[in-house]
Amino acid sequence: MKTSVIGYPRVGAQRELKFASEKYFRGEIKAEELEKTAKAVRLSNLSAQKEKGIDFIPSNDFSYYDNLLDMAFILGIVPKRYRDLGVSELDTYFAMARGYQGSAGNVKALPMKKWFNTNYHYVVPEIDDDTVIKVSSDKPAAEYKEALDEGISTVPVLIGPFTLLSLSRYTGKKKAADFINSASAAYKELINNIGSPVISIAEPCLVKDLSSEDIDLFKALYAQILSGGQKIILRTYFGDIRDCYSDVISLGFAGIGIDFVEGKESLSLLKKYGFPDDKLLFAGVVNGKNIWKNNYEKTLSLLTEINKYAKNTVLDTSCSLLHVPYTLRSETKLSDEYTKHFAFAEEKLSELSELKAIVSAENPAETPEYKANIAIFKEERDCSDNAVKERVASIKDSDFVRLPSFEEREKIQKKRFDLPLLPTTTIGSFPQTSDVRANRLAYRKGNISEEQYKQFNRDKIAQCIKLQEEIGLDVLVHGEYERNDMVEYFGESLRGFLFTEKAWVQSYGTRCVKPPIIWGDVSREKPITTEWSVYANSLTDHPVKGMLTGPVTILNWSFPREDISLKESAYQIAFAIRDEVLDLESAGISIIQVDEAALREKLPLRRSDWYSDYLDWAIPAFRLVHSGVKPETQIHTHMCYSEFTDIIKAIDSMDADVITFEASRSDLLILDSLIQNNFRTEVGPGVYDIHSPRIPSKEEIKSALRKMLEKIPVQKLWVNPDCGLKTRDTYETKPSLENLVAAAKELRAEYEN
Numbered sequence: 001m002k003t004s005v006i007g008y009p010r011v012g013a014q015r016e017l018k019f020a021s022e023k024y025f026r027g028e029i030k031a032e033e034l035e036k037t038a039k040a041v042r043l044s045n046l047s048a049q050k051e052k053g054i055d056f057i058p059s060n061d062f063s064y065y066d067n068l069l070d071m072a073f074i075l076g077i078v079p080k081r082y083r084d085l086g087v088s089e090l091d092t093y094f095a096m097a098r099g100y101q102g103s104a105g106n107v108k109a110l111p112m113k114k115w116f117n118t119n120y121h122y123v124v125p126e127i128d129d130d131t132v133i134k135v136s137s138d139k140p141a142a143e144y145k146e147a148l149d150e151g152i153s154t155v156p157v158l159i160g161p162f163t164l165l166s167l168s169r170y171t172g173k174k175k176a177a178d179f180i181n182s183a184s185a186a187y188k189e190l191i192n193n194i195g196s197p198v199i200s201i202a203e204p205c206l207v208k209d210l211s212s213e214d215i216d217l218f219k220a221l222y223a224q225i226l227s228g229g230q231k232i233i234l235r236t237y238f239g240d241i242r243d244c245y246s247d248v249i250s251l252g253f254a255g256i257g258i259d260f261v262e263g264k265e266s267l268s269l270l271k272k273y274g275f276p277d278d279k280l281l282f283a284g285v286v287n288g289k290n291i292w293k294n295n296y297e298k299t300l301s302l303l304t305e306i307n308k309y310a311k312n313t314v315l316d317t318s319c320s321l322l323h324v325p326y327t328l329r330s331e332t333k334l335s336d337e338y339t340k341h342f343a344f345a346e347e348k349l350s351e352l353s354e355l356k357a358i359v360s361a362e363n364p365a366e367t368p369e370y371k372a373n374i375a376i377f378k379e380e381r382d383c384s385d386n387a388v389k390e391r392v393a394s395i396k397d398s399d400f401v402r403l404p405s406f407e408e409r410e411k412i413q414k415k416r417f418d419l420p421l422l423p424t425t426t427i428g429s430f431p432q433t434s435d436v437r438a439n440r441l442a443y444r445k446g447n448i449s450e451e452q453y454k455q456f457n458r459d460k461i462a463q464c465i466k467l468q469e470e471i472g473l474d475v476l477v478h479g480e481y482e483r484n485d486m487v488e489y490f491g492e493s494l495r496g497f498l499f500t501e502k503a504w505v506q507s508y509g510t511r512c513v514k515p516p517i518i519w520g521d522v523s524r525e526k527p528i529t530t531e532w533s534v535y536a537n538s539l540t541d542h543p544v545k546g547m548l549t550g551p552v553t554i555l556n557w558s559f560p561r562e563d564i565s566l567k568e569s570a571y572q573i574a575f576a577i578r579d580e581v582l583d584l585e586s587a588g589i590s591i592i593q594v595d596e597a598a599l600r601e602k603l604p605l606r607r608s609d610w611y612s613d614y615l616d617w618a619i620p621a622f623r624l625v626h627s628g629v630k631p632e633t634q635i636h637t638h639m640c641y642s643e644f645t646d647i648i649k650a651i652d653s654m655d656a657d658v659i660t661f662e663a664s665r666s667d668l669l670i671l672d673s674l675i676q677n678n679f680r681t682e683v684g685p686g687v688y689d690i691h692s693p694r695i696p697s698k699e700e701i702k703s704a705l706r707k708m709l710e711k712i713p714v715q716k717l718w719v720n721p722d723c724g725l726k727t728r729d730t731y732e733t734k735p736s737l738e739n740l741v742a743a744a745k746e747l748r749a750e751y752e753n
């Protein structure tokens with residue numbers, strides 16, 4: 001059996017590409033130097049894979065920013081406004097990714113979207129009626145040749161035309177189907193130009209729900225591409241291809257990649273339809289998304305099943321390794337007790353080569369690699385907490401229900417808080433200025449005492465409260481000066497989490513995240529936020545919101561366990577946050593916000609799985625957090641997006657009292673669906689975009705509010721920015737919020753008269 005990798009991370013083990021790119025953006029280095037760093041990253045990736053004896057090593061999986069943007073660029077899908085800048089090829093590319101502001105002009109970046117069910121974001125290609133799809137760059141050929149020069153024969157990977165055309169945005173009348181001929185001709189030419197005997201084409205869109213038009217589009221595209229006669233491996237990942245399996249296997253691909261990790265039905269499809277003897281089956285058995293070691297016993301039995309139906313199996317990763325960190329070798333602080341259970345990208349290469357050795361041995365179970373792996377999985381991991389397990393096991397239905405009903409609470413709370421119409425508030429964080437970060441760093445490094453650290457934060461909180469009072473906001477926040485990251489901060493005070501030093505994963509472009517690892521059963525060590533909230537609350541007569549991160553977001557932004565279900569983990573975390581909610585309440589905090597910024601992130605790709613696989617535990621997990629509070633305590637939640645028309649019932653059934661969300665950038669379509677669905681939760685659609693340095697005028701905010709008031713009853717509407725203010729500076733925040741308050745006051749006066 002041979003081994004294969006779909007793609008490798010490319011930011012560099014020490015994030016070399018990130019740092020070089022940022023220097024380039026700041027004008028500190030020239031393009032040649034950036035290219036040198038890029039080449040070094042590519043070559044080191046290749047040699048890591050060669051060293052582990054990987055048979056099918058990818059090339060063209062490298063990207064300066066994003067692979068889908070690369071593919072658009074390679075095929076000349078570059079909107080005119082970027083071409084018109086007349087800057088270098090590399091700068092045109094970066095202009096599409098990040099926008100351009102300079103001597104050549106001023107253009108905004110293309111929008112970004114989440115890449116399937118990952119935390120990676122792609123740049124959305126833009127196709128207009130004049131777009132001519134044609135080969136415009138030799139990147140894949142150049143990278144193929146670069147590897148050949150190193151003596152490594154690679155498999156160039158391309159994102160396929162079906163996925164490219166499906167994920168693009170069309171600005172004119174034309175649709176994907178209008179580009180079938182030009183796209184397939186361009187792919188054919190591109191494949192010819194590369195000159196590699198084997199090409200891998202990734203079509204992850206095939207794992208989504210497909211209509212018959214989708215399948216026709218796919219078939220039409222490949223009818224032409226496959227007539228070229230080259231050996232093409234079709235790669236699918238992030239799920240199974242139940243809507244097109246029989247179509248796919250009947251086409252002339254030399255190999256087909258199937259995901260057996262996330263593809264719930266992959267094996268049954270194989271059983272039902274078989275697999276052609278003349279094709280290679282690239283079996284995705286090594287998880288490309290999570291960091292736990294592969295369980296060889298399970299993988300061997302899976303492979304035994306697969307091999308009953310497929311004659312030529314290749315051991316593959318389930319998706320690109322882009323979604324896991326580089327190497328465990330960089331983790332110097334975690335003891336072997338922990339790290340021996342993990343496999344990052346480099347260690348996954350070893351797993352592939354070990355599995356290869358094991359399956360080709362006469363007696364696989366007797367191989368040292370197999371035995372060592374079995375031993376690790378037999379060992380009891382120090383991760384169990386019976387009290388936590390029992391607590392989750394004894395959940396009753398009533399634990400998910402907050403009483404009394406929303407409508408009654410609303411009355412009780414209106415009376416208690418006696419807020420004006422259109423109450424004003426913010427989402428939680430205030431500017432994390434350099435002094436705030438310096439204080440935290442100094443404390444972490446041991447350069448200042450705990451008391452000094454805290455005093456600094458208390459001073460900041462006092463200033464923040466004073467500022468909010470001056471601005472005239474109604475519901476205040478403490479400012480979140482004690483946190484750098486909304487998940488890490490809570491993870492650090494919860495039992496069961498592990499933190500890494502260098503386990504960075506690309507989120508978009510040069511931005512990387514370092515998700516914590518959920519190692520064991522989760523519980524709260526001690527109160528986390530009460531000290532800060534109570535202090536802030538003592539400084540003012542206004543209500544100050546307690547500020548927490550919700551269980552689903554904590555789970556979605558961590559590497560989850562594989563030995564227990566996501567549901568079980570979510571409930572464990574929910575109990576920990578529930579304890580914090582109840583402590584805040586008894587300490588006199590009357591409004592508590594539980595952020596679920598990432599609730600939508602792990603929504604399954606197929607609609608039919610939305611509830612059964614996800615929302616049916618994610619929403620209850622949130623309810624568990626707040627079901628124990630008194631009727632007069634007001635629960636807020638916040639989401640960083642407004643695309644929830646399709647799950648609007650689920651959002652309402654979180655049963656929060658107030659929800660704030662991003663709306664300033666979208667077209668407020670969400671408001672119609674709020675009415676249609678009798679949304680009862682009070683809402684604060686963001687009235688301005690905090691991601692932009694622009695200061696919104698009072699008039700602008702008023703007109704946004706007027707639009708909202710056409711759809712939302714005035715008694716239900718809150719006035720707030722669309723997200724936390726931590727990335728802004730005070731000189732932007734203050735006037736923006738002043739305008740926000742002034743706008744709310746003027747409208748309020750109209751309604752009160």
Ligand code: GLN
Nearest residue numbers: 427428429597640724725
């Ligand atoms: N309360 C958090 C803040 O204001 C919410 C952050 C987020 O939604 N990403 O920073």
Ligand code: ZN
Nearest residue numbers: 639640723724
């Ligand atoms: Zn947000």
